[in-house]
Amino acid sequence: MPELPEAEHYRRTIAEKCLNRTIESVELGDDTEHVELPGGNARERLVGHQFTETHRHGKLIFAGSKDGPWICVHLGMTGRLLAYDTSDHTPPDFNRILIAFEGERRLAFSCPRKLGWVHVLDDPEDEIAERGFGPDAMDISEDDFVEVIGSTNGAIKGALMAQKKLAGIGNLWSDEILFQSELHPETKASDLDEKTLRKMHAAMRRILAGVCDKDADYSQLPYRWLVSHRHKGEDCRRCDGTITKSKVSGRSAYHCDSVSKPG
Numbered sequence: 001m002p003e004l005p006e007a008e009h010y011r012r013t014i015a016e017k018c019l020n021r022t023i024e025s026v027e028l029g030d031d032t033e034h035v036e037l038p039g040g041n042a043r044e045r046l047v048g049h050q051f052t053e054t055h056r057h058g059k060l061i062f063a064g065s066k067d068g069p070w071i072c073v074h075l076g077m078t079g080r081l082l083a084y085d086t087s088d089h090t091p092p093d094f095n096r097i098l099i100a101f102e103g104e105r106r107l108a109f110s111c112p113r114k115l116g117w118v119h120v121l122d123d124p125e126d127e128i129a130e131r132g133f134g135p136d137a138m139d140i141s142e143d144d145f146v147e148v149i150g151s152t153n154g155a156i157k158g159a160l161m162a163q164k165k166l167a168g169i170g171n172l173w174s175d176e177i178l179f180q181s182e183l184h185p186e187t188k189a190s191d192l193d194e195k196t197l198r199k200m201h202a203a204m205r206r207i208l209a210g211v212c213d214k215d216a217d218y219s220q221l222p223y224r225w226l227v228s229h230r231h232k233g234e235d236c237r238r239c240d241g242t243i244t245k246s247k248v249s250g251r252s253a254y255h256c257d258s259v260s261k262p263g
């Protein structure tokens with residue numbers, strides 16, 4: 001499931017391939033029933049405009065211009081954004097919406113499981129506020145992180161994934177942050193001391209920036225990272241332990257069994 005680094009990869013796709021091109025049409029794709037997509041009037045608003053800038057907040061991807069309108073894309077479980085030229089490609093499978101720019105350039109939103117969505121809006125900040133998202137995980141200051149996470153009741157894994165506290169982290173990267181911080185996912189967030197939280201903030205930034213640097217290509221990530229061997233029963237690449245799986249905060253958490261459960 002896409003999280004901050006994957007969303008950042010697709011934001012860059014738009015920034016590199018779709019800016020400063022006049023939008024000629026915005027058409028719905030295949031089998032769009034039960035997919036949250038802009039209606040005809042909202043799609044029409046985009047026509048004649050250009051995207052001149054992009055923005056990302058947590059898992060939300062935005063493209064628009066100073067005076068708007070903007071699109072906001074949430075990838076859901078399986079969404080992808082593809083930019084291509086009509087002479088090279090046809091629309092991808094499970095295409096739900098297709099933005100045609102002048103000439104051959106197209107931007108398609110492919111979303112097999114239909115859990116992603118696209119909105120047309122005036123201002124990204126309104127959408128972020130309306131949904132009640134906390135600060136972006138790459139932007140939050142160390143002090144704010146200590147305050148927000150340290151004051152959370154419940155498991156640290158759930159605290160990292162709570163989008164209203166901290167936007168952008170899901171199941172995969174919360175596991176990685178806890179693995180590299182040598183913390184059990186069930187550790188109570190409010191039991192962590194300030195020093196540990198500060199170290200965790202640094203680990204979070206280092207990990208997210210590292211994945212963004214590799215454009216979310218996991219095969220390029222270090223051998224010792226959990227993501228490179230995140231399977232039950234695998235030998236831990238940091239110590240003599242074994243990777244194990246347990247249910248934490250309603251999700252499947254992978255962690256090293258040598259890091260003991262608190263309490």
Ligand SMILES: [Zn+2]
Nearest residue numbers: 236239241256
């Ligand atoms: Zn280990």
